[in-house]
Structure formats: structure tokens, C-alpha cells
Amino acid sequence: MINGGTGLVGLLGHPVKHSLSPVMHNAALQAMERNWRYLALPCSEERLAAVLEGLHAVGCHGLNVTIPHKQTVAALCRDLSPLAQRLGAVNTLIPRDDGGWHGHNTDVEGFLAPLGARDNWAGRHAVVIGYGGSAKAVVAGLQSLNLATITLVGRRATGLDGFLKGMATADAPLRSCLDSDPALTTAIAHADLIVNTTPVGMNQHDEAGAIPLGKELWTQLPTQATLYDLIYTPRPTPWLQYGHGRGHRCIDGLEMLVQQGAASLRLWSHSDTVPVETMRSAAEAALKP
Structure with missing residues (x-):
């Protein structure tokens, strides 16, 4: 029950109406028996600075940041983690005791989590499709895996x-x-990991027009290659559905969402014990028709 002692955490972005973050975070907070609530807070870019100041003033315990504010909010932080500074993008805000916000980025941690042990990727080859904001976190993560290319x-x-x-x-x-x-074609033929960071395939069920780079190219892909699509609606995307049919290991973006959220919650709560499985289950349930 919400009461006078209930703390606030939340998500800033525009739009945020369909975000899964409130579902999975509130499930985790309930499991942790923490009297906080996580809200999706729509915010225009013109009001971002004022909203951040107001939320800090009322004692907000932490914020996630999503499109289109990840770059803009970095300039509004009191300080940044080295990773956030390198990427020029922030997805997690932590209130400072002396005022203002500390900006961090948990997208890299979230992206890497489903890939498993880093040593498994040493000397292997990765292909990243797209060069938008999400690709920065993906490439930064891949650069930590000691890949060959x-x-x-x-x-x-x-x-x-x-x-x-x-x-x-x-x-x-x-x-x-x-x-x-x-x-x-040569890069695909030698790839061990391919990551799609583009929106191609999102909410599209027409397989012919919803596969990144076109279906024909993927016939060159080695059977041991892993396909990683940052999209998670639909599940599976046409590209991952095609990959499953060819026997590839396939990962969608839901696990990245869960893991980056769990990493944020650890920072806000100062606790290493975060119920990741509860967050995953809540997100999966919310996606079911």
C-alpha cells in the first residue's frame, strides 16, 4: 500500500506509456519488501532540467532515462561515471547528497549479461548492424570481450x-x-556473433520485409553463430525466428532490458540482492497477449 513513507523511483522519457520498466521494477520492489514505487514519467526535452530539479527536491531515490533523453541528460548531471562520459549517454541517475544527479550507464552491463563468460568470446568475430545510440552501448560491451574483430x-x-x-x-x-x-558477405560468413541494433523487425510480422539486411544474406552465416536482436516485440522477431529455424542460438532484447534494470536497482538500493528472476517473469507476463 502506498503511504506517507513510500519512496519514488521512475523512468523519464517520451513516450513512456508502453514501457515494461514499471512492471518489472515494482515486482522486484515488492519482493524486496521495499516501500518504493516505480513510475513511468513522461517528460519533454524542454522541461527535462526542471523535472530533474523537482524530482531531486522531493527525494526521488533514482531514475532511469530512455529515448529521447539519454544524451541530453548527460549534460544536466553533476557528474558522470567514466563509462557514461565515454558513451555520452546516461540511462541511470543516482541522487547526490549535495544536490544534483550522478549519471551512469547500465546498458552495457545489461547487453553483456546474456552472452555469458567473457572468456568464451576471445578471438572471435562480431558484426553490429546499425550505428545509433543503442549501438554505442553494444560496441562498448563488445570491446571488453577481447574479440578479434x-x-x-x-x-x-x-x-x-x-x-x-x-x-x-x-x-x-x-x-x-x-x-x-x-x-x-565475407564478414557474415566469418561471424560468431551478430547484433541487430536497428528497429527493423519491430512489431512486424511480415518476414520478407522485417529481416535486417534481407533474408538472403543470412544463408552465409555459420551454424555456430549467435543472433542477438535488441528488439523484443514481437517475440521472436522475424530475424530470430529465421535463426531458430536454422539452429542458431538466439537472444532477444528482453534480457538486456531486465539486466540493465536490475543493475540500476542495485545502484539505487545499495543492495547486491536484486530478484532478477522476478523482474524477468513480470516482464514476460506483461508481453503475453
Whole structure:
């Protein structure tokens, strides 16, 4: 029951109406017997600074941040974690005792969790489709796995070049490839992991038009390759449905959502004991027709 002692945590974005975060976080908070409630809080970019100030003033215990504010909110933080500073993107806010917010990014941790032990990926090859905001967290995660190559695929050379300049590191091989380049077939043929960060396939059930890069290209994919789609509606996406049919290991974006949320809750609650299974079950139940 909500009462005078109930604390607030929540999600800032626009839109946030269909977010699964309140469902899974409130299930976790109930299991933890913590008198907090997690709310989805729609917020326009023009009012973001005022909303952040007001939420801190009323004692909000923490916030998640989603589209379109992940980059904008970074400039409004009192300070940033090294990872958030490198990515230029924040998805988790922690209130500072002396005022303002500490900005962090748990998307990388959330992305990596379903992949398992990092040692398993050393010396292997990854392909990332897309170079938007989500791709930054994906590439940063992949750069920690000691891969042999990371190939970024996109439609425009200028976009790819700009992404590589911001994300390249001396010890993590990152290269680009246009989706029209014949070299892409070779990259796919040698890939151990492919990650789709684009919206292609979201809420689309027409398999022919909803598979990233087109269905024909994926016939070159080795059978041991893992397909990882950041989309989780529908479940499975047409691309992952195709991958299942060919015997590939397939991961969708729901587990990333759950794991990044659990990481945020650990930071807000100062507790390592977060009921991840409860969060996962609540999110899965909410997605069922």
C-alpha cells in the first residue's frame, strides 16, 4: 500500500506509456519488501532540467532515462561515471547528497549479461548492424570481450565514420562496412556473433520485409553463430525466428532490458540482492497477449 513513507523511483522519457520498466521494477520492489514505487514519467526535452530539479527536491531515490533523453541528460548531471562520459549517454541517475544527479550507464552491463563468460568470446568475430545510440552501448560491451574483430554495418559512410571516431580504441579492433559492400558477405560468413541494433523487425510480422539486411544474406552465416536482436516485440522477431529455424542460438532484447534494470536497482538500493528472476517473469507476463 502506498503511504506517507513510500519512496519514488521512475523512468523519464517520451513516450513512456508502453514501457515494461514499471512492471518489472515494482515486482522486484515488492519482493524486496521495499516501500518504493516505480513510475513511468513522461517528460519533454524542454522541461527535462526542471523535472530533474523537482524530482531531486522531493527525494526521488533514482531514475532511469530512455529515448529521447539519454544524451541530453548527460549534460544536466553533476557528474558522470567514466563509462557514461565515454558513451555520452546516461540511462541511470543516482541522487547526490549535495544536490544534483550522478549519471551512469547500465546498458552495457545489461547487453553483456546474456552472452555469458567473457572468456568464451576471445578471438572471435562480431558484426553490429546499425550505428545509433543503442549501438554505442553494444560496441562498448563488445570491446571488453577481447574479440578479434568488430564490424559495424550501416547505410551511410559519414555516419559510420563519425561513430568509429567516437568509439575506436587502441586495443579493440573496430571497422566499418556499408550494407551495400560485397565485403559484408565475407564478414557474415566469418561471424560468431551478430547484433541487430536497428528497429527493423519491430512489431512486424511480415518476414520478407522485417529481416535486417534481407533474408538472403543470412544463408552465409555459420551454424555456430549467435543472433542477438535488441528488439523484443514481437517475440521472436522475424530475424530470430529465421535463426531458430536454422539452429542458431538466439537472444532477444528482453534480457538486456531486465539486466540493465536490475543493475540500476542495485545502484539505487545499495543492495547486491536484486530478484532478477522476478523482474524477468513480470516482464514476460506483461508481453503475453
